Amino acid sequence: MSTTRRVGRPRAQKRPESGLQPREEVLAAAAELFTTHGYTATTTRAVAERAGLRQASMYHYFGGKEAILAALLEGTVRPSLEIAQELVSRTEAAAEARLWALCHSDVMLLCSGPHNLGALYLLPEVQAERFTDFHRFRRELKASYGELLTATEPGAALGAEDLALRTDLLFGLTESVILIRRTGPDRDPQALAPATADAALRVAGVTEHALTRLRREGGRLLATQQG
Known part of the structure; x- marks a missing residue:
């Protein structure tokens, strides 16, 4: 019996289909959290979880919170x-x-x-x-x-x-x-x-x-x- 290995970066949690690519999902999540909870109070872990990604996967797209803010x-x-x-x-x-x-x-x-x-x-x-x-x-x-x-x-x-x-x-x-x-x-x-x-x-x-x-x-x- 053969198994097929899943490729790509795993999501931390199941989220509704948004049609966005992972990078855009990170930006959308950060936009929400930075403007509602505050930039200082928001962690990269919180952004990753809101985007439905593992924190390590998020760093594939952005080097950190400053890089996310700069992109926004x-x-x-x-x-x-x-x-x-x-x-x-x-x-x-x-x-x-x-x-x-x-x-x-x-x-x-x-x-x-x-x-x-x-x-x-x-x-x-x-x-x-x-x-x-x-x-x-x-x-x-x-x-x-x-x-x-x-x-x-x-x-x-x-x-x-x-x-x-x-x-x-x-x-x-x-x-x-x-x-x-x-x-x-x-x-x-x-x-x-x-x-x-x-x-x-x-x-x-x-x-x-x-x-x-x-x-x-x-x-x-x-x-x-x-x-």
Whole structure:
């Protein structure tokens, strides 16, 4: 009688089929635990058990808790940075509309998923060297906001100091949805994203008269990217 040896990494416990690969299951489990129980209070053992993996198997995908947190944080920025870089290059569209589209898509990303991962930005642990890539991606994303702002008609009239200040305001306005989501987790992203994007254009100096047109144009830009 022959026996067949099971291959692959064994699970610690039977879990409902999620359709996720083990690495993504670890990230999903960590996202839940880090945002509900706290990063410091969560152990790698707890993450592995929540993902349905043995702790040793989890280390096949991540070197430790910092590596998991870094992957989660980078995942909140990298997609927006890719969209930002594409929008910066689409010079056939008005810079104001591209800025609206970037803000809208950024808010939607920050509000995506069941857990408010942006709240992890404030962890003191995130200042460690391990998170250099995350901080670099955020700086590049913020720079894209600044580049689009500079290309707008109101932005072209601003001096360097005012541009830097308004870029800070625009970026901070977008990321303020992290705090909004913390106090109002049921807030509809489909309403929050355009409202935030509208507010961003007002900060940029766009008039109310032009806002409706630029909102429509920004929406078309998003539609072509999603298509």
